[in-house]
Structure formats: structure tokens, C-alpha cells
Amino acid sequence: MKLVQLVMFFFFFLLLAICKSSAETEAEALLKWKSSLHQPDSLASWSSSNSSSPCQWFGVACNEAGSVAQLTLPSCSLNGTLAGLAFAFLPNLTLLNLNDNLLSGPLPANISQLSRLASLDLGSNGLAENIPAEIGELSQLVDLRLYNNNFVDAIPHQISSLRKVRHLDVGSNYLHNPDYTKLLPMPSLTHLALYLNYLTLGFPAFVLNCTNLTYLDLSQNELTGPVPESLATSLVGLEYLNLTFNSFDGPIPASLAELTRLRDLRLGTNQFTGGIPAALGSMASLHILELYDNPLGGPIPPSLGRLRNLERLNLKLSMLNSSIPPELGLCTNLTYMELSGNGLTGGMPPTFSRLIKMAEFGMSNNSLTGDISPDLFTNWTGITSFQVQINRFSGRIPAEVGAATGLQILFLFTNRLSGPIPAEIGDLIDLVQLDLSDNMLTGRIPPEIGRLTNLTSLSLFSNILDGTVPAEIGNMTSLQVLDINTNRLEGELPSAISRLENLQLLSLFTNNLSGTIPPDLGKHQVLVNVSFSNNSFSGSLPPELCSGFGIQTLTANGNNLSGPLPACLQNCTELFRVRLDSNRFSGDIAEAFAVHPELNFLDLSGNEMTGTLSSDWGQCENLTSLNLAGNSISGGIPAVLGNMSKLQELTLSSNFLTGEIPPELGDSPSLFRLNLSGNLISGQIPSKIGEVESLQYLDLSRNRPVQCLRDWVVSRTYCCWTWPKTNSPARYLKSLVTWALCKFYWISAATRSPDRSLPTWRSCRSCRSSTSRTTTSPARSRRDFRTCPA
Structure with a gap:
């Protein structure tokens, strides 16, 4: 009896010793890898002082036997390679998660030594070279994520040997087609993501053999040809299908409507033709439908109104050429609708007022007409973006726009809107971008607009606005762009405009503004583009305008400005375009500007510079x-x-x-x-x-x-020169070939014909004398004036 007990104690302590030795070996392997990393601050708990119990280390989990089973270190800024990680000394590892770190170099082939590994996540690193074929030896693998790295070459066909894999994501790499002839069916696979690689040829046929797929993403590749009709019968459980950004062509298979579980269908940016299949309206489970940027043509099917669960609809840039079916107003769960860049006509259906969950609405670049309904703003209480620019909407901006207090983007530009800007627009306190330009708006800029303190861009140009610029604009301290050019604004600029400390662009040209330019306008260094052109500003150009030295574009032509140019212009090394012509600036031209390496255009004409x-x-x-x-x-x-x-x-x-x-x-x-x-x-x-x-x-x-050459001009409409009978300049102009653009050549009475050494008298339609209305032959040989008629 005692002997048996002694034997049992012996084996017990032997087992403890083995477990302790195993734990210490695993700890040594992890410490060795840590030492190969650059500044692994997140692994501070990994220390040789407690190497006997790595189970207490950060990111390490052990099994019941005390052996390392899981290594979970996502987003830890680990910088280095996997070469120093001895996989052979981690035989019980079942989970390895190093997602979102700074790992580089190859994925070692000896990773195949992790024979019990069930989950491998190395996504969002900088791993490079090819995916090793040995990865196919990880027979217990269920979850494999290698996305967003720099892997190259072909996807190894051995990856299809992973019979238990359910989740496979190798997207966002530089991978090419696998050897499709060697790929095996992967019946356990439910999630397949191959997006953003270099896959070519047609739709990968092996995908159709992965019959349990619920998620398929082949987007952002170079795949071509039609989508097989058999997709719907082969992948009956599909819930997510993304083929965006490829070159698939032909019609969208109507059979896709048989995918009754599909919630998300994304086919944007391909070459699909033949219109939108009406059958898609029977996909009752659909939440997202994206068919944008395809040459589909045809109408929007009214049957889409049956998609009562639809939340997101994107049909922009699809050559659609119908009116908008009112049935879309029945999709009451819509939060996003984008129909811009088509040939849609007619008005917006009144049924749209029922879309009370709408958050982002885009109808720009169509030929839509009629009024903008006030009900859209009163009913769409959650709207954040309303973009209907570049259409033919008319009437007034409804005062009810002020009810949409969550609006962040309001684009109504390039329409035929008239009347005043409603004062209620000042209630849109969350507004970030407001563009009402290129309409026929009249009246004053409402002072209430100054309440839009979150606004970064205000564009009201090309309207018929009058009155003065309201001082309240100075309260809009987030403003980066203020563009009110080409109106009928008058009076002086308010000094409060100098409070716009974030202003980068100020465009005031072609108005009736007068007075002096506020001296503090340019004190903020972020101001880079300024235009005062074609107004009636007087006085000097304030030195503060360029005191920040960051200004790039400065135009003030067509005013009554005078005095010397600010000396600070010499220090504005970022200057790109300057127009100060047609003023009364004076002073020494040599002191006005210094060397400006970026300067592209400079016009100081029509001044009094010396x-x-x-x-x-x-x-x-x-x-x-x-x-x-x-x-x-x-x-x-x-x-x-x-x-x-x-x-x-x-x-x-x-x-x-x-x-x-x-x-x-x-x-x-x-x-x-x-x-x-x-x-x-x-x-x-x-x-x-x-x-x-x-x-x-x-x-x-x-x-x-x-006197040898008084005036010589070549253009698309005329060419003209005059010179005395002696000292013809033609011998200096032999290389000029632009006479091919001439239509008329006028010879004055005091001149003779051009020297026949001029080689380029081609395509002149007529050669006429200023003393005669009849067409005359040139004095020299006609071969020198090749197609001039006699």
C-alpha cells in the first residue's frame, strides 16, 4: 500500500515538474519574441521575474493544465516580425490574435506547427510576401483572418484544405488568382472575403461550390463577364453579396430575387446593362440595395416600393431616365436615398413626405422640376444631409427648412430658386455646409444666418442678392469658406468679418462693395485665398492682409485701390496667383515683390508703378x-x-x-x-x-x-501685321507653324507680300488687300502660300 502511494506521489510530482517545465519553455519563447520587438511597452508584464507563470501576463490565457492556449494582443502597437516567435514551443495554442499592430515581414511557414490552432487573426498589419502553402496544414482552423496586409502572389490552393474553416478573410492585399483547378470545395465556409485584391477573369466558379456561404465579398477586384444565373440556386443561404468595383457586365440576373434571405446587395461600379430588374422588388429581406455607377438605363421600377425593410438605396450614376415612382414613398424604413447623376425628370413625389426616417437624401445632377415641398423638412426630423443641387427646381426655399434642425449639409445650388433666403435658415444650428449659389435668390442676406456657428462653408455666389454684408457673419467663427461673389451687394465690409479666425477662402468679387478693406482681415494665418476684384474698394491694400505670410491667391483688380503694395508681400512665399491690375497702386516695382518660387500668375497692369x-x-x-x-x-x-x-x-x-x-x-x-x-x-x-x-x-x-515689325497677331479669327517695304521679318519667323490657324490675311497698302522664305502660309482662307475688296494673289510664288485661293 505504501509502495503504491509512493509511486502515485512520484508521478504527481513528475507531472507538476513537466507542467512547470512546459510553462517555463512557453514563457521563454514569448520573452524571446518580446525581445525582438521595438519598444513593446504593452508587454511590460512579460518579465523573466515571473516566467514560471506566464498565465498572469497581459494578453495570455492558459488551459486547465497551465499551458498557454490563447494569445490575444490586438491594437497593442507591436512593432517587429513573427520570425522570433517559436511556434514549436506553443503546442497548445488554439487562438492567436495579433490584429491591428505594426508587424511586418513574411508569415513564417512554421506556423503550421500550431497543430491545435482554431483561430488565427493577423489582420491589419504590414505582413508581406506570399501566404505560405503550409497554412493548409492547420487542420483545426475555423477562423482565418489575414486581411489588410501586403501579401502578394497567388492565393495558395492549399487554403481550401482547411475543411473546418467557416470564416476566411484575405481581403485588402495584393493577391492574384489561385490555381482554380486545384481548389477543393469548402463546405463549412460561411464567410468569404476576397475584396481589394488583383483577382481577374470571370466570376470564380469555386465560390459556387461553397454552398453554405452567407457572406460573399469579391469587391474591388478586376473581375469581368456576367454574374452566373446559378448563383442564386447554389448559394441559397446568402445574406450579404458585394461585387462592387469590378467590371462585371451583362444584365443583373433577375434570379437574384430568389435569394430570399439576402439583406445586403451591392453591385455598384460595374458595367451592368439592361435596366433594373423589376423582380428585385420581391426581395422582402433586403435592407441595402446599391446598383450605382452602372450604365443600366431605363426607369426605376415601381416594384422597388415593395421593399418595406429597405434602409439604404443607392442608384446614382446609372443612366436612369424616368420620373421617380411614387411607390418609393412606401419604403418607410429608408434612411439613405441617393439617386443623383441620372436623367430623372418630373418632380419629387409627394409620397416622399412619408419617409420620416430619412437621414441622407441625394437627388443632384438630374432634370427634376417643380417646388421643393415644405413637408420634406417638417416630416424628416432626422435629416442630416439634403442635396438636390444641379436640377431645375423653382419656387422659393420653404421657410419650413428651419424645422430640420439636425441638418448638417444643405445643397440647393444651380437650380432656378427665387425669392429671399428665409430667416428660418438661422435655426439650423448644426449646419456645417450651406450652398445656395447659382440661383435667382433676391433680397438681403438674413442677419439670422450669423447663428450658424458650426458652419464651415457658406456659398451664396451668382445670385441677385443686394444690401450690405450683415455684421452677424462675424459670429460664424467656424467658417472656412465665405463665397458671396457675383451679386449686387453694396456698402462697406463689416469690421466683424475680421473675427473669422478660421477663414481660408474669402471671395467677394463682382459686387458693388465700397469703402476700405478691413485692416485686420488677414491677421489669421489660415487665410490663403482672397478676392476683392471688380468692386469699388478704395484706400490702400492693408499690410495685415498678408501678415500671416500664408496667402496663396490674392485678386483685387478692378477697384480704386491706391498707394504702395504692402511690403509683407515679399515674404509670402506661397503666393500662386496675384491680380492687382486696373487700380492706382504706386511705388517702386522692384520693392513690390521678391522671389516667389510658387508664383504662377501675376498681373499688375494699369497701375502707377515706377x-x-x-x-x-x-x-x-x-x-x-x-x-x-x-x-x-x-x-x-x-x-x-x-x-x-x-x-x-x-x-x-x-x-x-x-x-x-x-x-x-x-x-x-x-x-x-x-x-x-x-x-x-x-x-x-x-x-x-x-x-x-x-x-x-x-x-x-x-x-x-x-520699325521692322509693328504688330503681328495669330489667332483663330485673324492674323495681321504691318511693316515697311524693307527689312521683312519673315526670315526671323521660319519656325512658327501657327499660321495654320489663320482665316484672313490683310495686306496694307504700304506693305509688300511676305518674303517667300516664310514656310508656313497654310490653310489661309483668303488673302486680301486693305485697299481692295477683291481677292489678290500674293506677289511671290503661290507655292509659298499653299492653299491661299487666287
Whole structure:
């Protein structure tokens, strides 16, 4: 008896020793992997001081025998690879969850040593290379998730050997077609996600053998051809089907209506044709129907009104060309309806007022007419987005819009709406974007609009609004875009507008605004785009406007502004487009601007600028248009202007420039228009000017004594030049091929025909003399004027 007890004690303590040794081995394996990771702060509890009991470590769970059974470490910022994790020393692991970390490198083939693994989740990491074929040896696997990584090459056909797998997700990788001939049926599979990969060819036939599927996602691949009619009979239990963003074509199978359990059908962005099958209206379980961005054509079937459980309907960009069936108003569970970008006509059905759960409504880019019903706003108490822009709606904006207090987006632009902006719009305190532009709205901007303190974008441009800009706009401190151009607004800008500390774009052009520009308007550094053009502003351009140095677009042309330009413009290194023409600005042109590497367009014409042109202009390498005409600039033309390789238009006319034309201007390969007329330039036309193949407009008239070419213009409507009988410029223009655009050539009485060395007189419709209405032949050989009629 004692001997038996001794033997039992011996084996008991031996078992304890083995279990302790096993636990310590598992702990050593985990600690070794931890040491290979970069700053594994979340694994602080993993320590050699308590390695005898890893079951107490964070993310570790053990079985009854004290062996590590589960490793659950999602979203722990683990940074490293799996190479250092010794799977062989974790023989009892059944669950491994490392989802949403920073793991990289390959998935080791020896993961197959986890023979008891039932759940593997490595999704949302940076794992790369191919999925190892050895993964097919994990015979106990039920759940496999490798989505959102960087796996490449073909999906290994061995994955179909996992007979127990119910959930398989390898979406969002760079995987290609498996060897379909070697794929086995996967009868246990209920969830299959292969989205966002590089699958090609037709619908994968092996899917039809996975007869217990309830979830199928093949979206965002390169699959083509028709969807098989047999899908509905093979996958009768399907509840979710997503084929979005492929190139499937042909008709949408009407047999899909036989999928009586389907709740979610997404077929958007394919090449389906043949209209929307009316049979889809019998899918009583459907909650989501997305057929958008297909060339379907045809009408919206009234049968869709039978989808009483439908919550989301998206048919946008589908070439639909009917009226909206009133039966859609029977889908009273709809929260989202998007029918934009079609050819829908008629009005919105009155039955839509029954859709009391509507949250997001889109009907833009159609040809819808009639009034916007007030009932939509009074009944749709949960509406957050109402977008019916670019239609033909008329009538007034209903005052009832103020009842939709949860609205965040209201887009009514580009319609035929008239009347005033209702004051009730100020009740939409959650509104973030409001666009009423391009209508026929009249009256004043209601001061109540200032209550919209969450508004980030306000667009009222291209209406017939009058009155002053309300000071209450200054209360809209979240505003980033204020666009009220092209109206009939008048008076001075309220100083309160300077309180808009988040304003990035201010567009006021083409109004009747007057007075001075508020000096504090530009004190906030986020302001980047400003336009005061075509108003009656006076005084100086306030220095504070560019004190933040972040301004990119500044247009104030067509006003009565005067004085020197703010010195801070020299420090605005982000300047891209500047129009200050047609004002009375004065001062030294050399001090107005410095080197602006991003500057693309500058027009200071029609001012009173003086001084000489700085050679620094040549460093504005992105400048495409420079217009300084109509000032009092003197001195020579800097040769470095020829360094501006992107320059297309250079206009320096009507100044007091002297000296010769720099030959370096001929180094500008993109030069399209060159106007140096009305100066004091002398000397010869550099021959390099004639080598600029892009040049189509050249005006050197009214200079001294550059008489060889007074005015030369090429356009789609006319070409004209005059010069004395001597010193023909044609020898300088041999490379110009733009005469093919000419329609008429007028020869003045004081001139002779162009030199026959000019090679490009093609496609002229007529050659006429200014002293005769009859068509005359050129003086030189007709072969030099190829298609000019005699």
C-alpha cells in the first residue's frame, strides 16, 4: 500500500515538474519574441521575474493544465516580425490574435506547427510576401483572418484544405488568382472575403461550390463577364453579396430575387446593362440595395416600393431616365436615398413626405422640376444631409427648412430658386455646409444666418442678392469658406468679418462693395485665398492682409485701390496667383515683390508703378504669365527673364522701357504671347525670337526705332501685321507653324507680300488687300502660300 502511494506521489510530482517545465519553455519563447520587438511597452508584464507563470501576463490565457492556449494582443502597437516567435514551443495554442499592430515581414511557414490552432487573426498589419502553402496544414482552423496586409502572389490552393474553416478573410492585399483547378470545395465556409485584391477573369466558379456561404465579398477586384444565373440556386443561404468595383457586365440576373434571405446587395461600379430588374422588388429581406455607377438605363421600377425593410438605396450614376415612382414613398424604413447623376425628370413625389426616417437624401445632377415641398423638412426630423443641387427646381426655399434642425449639409445650388433666403435658415444650428449659389435668390442676406456657428462653408455666389454684408457673419467663427461673389451687394465690409479666425477662402468679387478693406482681415494665418476684384474698394491694400505670410491667391483688380503694395508681400512665399491690375497702386516695382518660387500668375497692369525691373524675376521659375503693362516702369528688360522656362505670356507694353530686346527671351520654350509695344526699345529683333515654336502673338509696335515689325497677331479669327517695304521679318519667323490657324490675311497698302522664305502660309482662307475688296494673289510664288485661293 505504501509502495503504491509512493509511486502515485512520484508521478504527481513528475507531472507538476513537466507542467512547470512546459510553462517555463512557453514563457521563454514569448520573452524571446518580446525581445525582438521595438519598444513593446504593452508587454511590460512579460518579465523573466515571473516566467514560471506566464498565465498572469497581459494578453495570455492558459488551459486547465497551465499551458498557454490563447494569445490575444490586438491594437497593442507591436512593432517587429513573427520570425522570433517559436511556434514549436506553443503546442497548445488554439487562438492567436495579433490584429491591428505594426508587424511586418513574411508569415513564417512554421506556423503550421500550431497543430491545435482554431483561430488565427493577423489582420491589419504590414505582413508581406506570399501566404505560405503550409497554412493548409492547420487542420483545426475555423477562423482565418489575414486581411489588410501586403501579401502578394497567388492565393495558395492549399487554403481550401482547411475543411473546418467557416470564416476566411484575405481581403485588402495584393493577391492574384489561385490555381482554380486545384481548389477543393469548402463546405463549412460561411464567410468569404476576397475584396481589394488583383483577382481577374470571370466570376470564380469555386465560390459556387461553397454552398453554405452567407457572406460573399469579391469587391474591388478586376473581375469581368456576367454574374452566373446559378448563383442564386447554389448559394441559397446568402445574406450579404458585394461585387462592387469590378467590371462585371451583362444584365443583373433577375434570379437574384430568389435569394430570399439576402439583406445586403451591392453591385455598384460595374458595367451592368439592361435596366433594373423589376423582380428585385420581391426581395422582402433586403435592407441595402446599391446598383450605382452602372450604365443600366431605363426607369426605376415601381416594384422597388415593395421593399418595406429597405434602409439604404443607392442608384446614382446609372443612366436612369424616368420620373421617380411614387411607390418609393412606401419604403418607410429608408434612411439613405441617393439617386443623383441620372436623367430623372418630373418632380419629387409627394409620397416622399412619408419617409420620416430619412437621414441622407441625394437627388443632384438630374432634370427634376417643380417646388421643393415644405413637408420634406417638417416630416424628416432626422435629416442630416439634403442635396438636390444641379436640377431645375423653382419656387422659393420653404421657410419650413428651419424645422430640420439636425441638418448638417444643405445643397440647393444651380437650380432656378427665387425669392429671399428665409430667416428660418438661422435655426439650423448644426449646419456645417450651406450652398445656395447659382440661383435667382433676391433680397438681403438674413442677419439670422450669423447663428450658424458650426458652419464651415457658406456659398451664396451668382445670385441677385443686394444690401450690405450683415455684421452677424462675424459670429460664424467656424467658417472656412465665405463665397458671396457675383451679386449686387453694396456698402462697406463689416469690421466683424475680421473675427473669422478660421477663414481660408474669402471671395467677394463682382459686387458693388465700397469703402476700405478691413485692416485686420488677414491677421489669421489660415487665410490663403482672397478676392476683392471688380468692386469699388478704395484706400490702400492693408499690410495685415498678408501678415500671416500664408496667402496663396490674392485678386483685387478692378477697384480704386491706391498707394504702395504692402511690403509683407515679399515674404509670402506661397503666393500662386496675384491680380492687382486696373487700380492706382504706386511705388517702386522692384520693392513690390521678391522671389516667389510658387508664383504662377501675376498681373499688375494699369497701375502707377515706377522703377526698374529686377533681375530677381528670373528666379520665379513657375511663372506662366507676367503682365506689367500700363505702368511707368523704366530701364532695360532683364535678360534673366528668359530663364523662366514655363513662361507663356509676357506683357510689358505701355511703359518706358529702353535698350534692346534681350536675345535670351528666345530661350523661353513655352512663350505664347510677347507684347513689348509702346515703349522706348531700340535695335534689332533677335533672331532667337523666331525660333520659339510656341509663339503665336508678337507685338513690338510703337517703339524706336524697331520699325521692322509693328504688330503681328495669330489667332483663330485673324492674323495681321504691318511693316515697311524693307527689312521683312519673315526670315526671323521660319519656325512658327501657327499660321495654320489663320482665316484672313490683310495686306496694307504700304506693305509688300511676305518674303517667300516664310514656310508656313497654310490653310489661309483668303488673302486680301486693305485697299481692295477683291481677292489678290500674293506677289511671290503661290507655292509659298499653299492653299491661299487666287
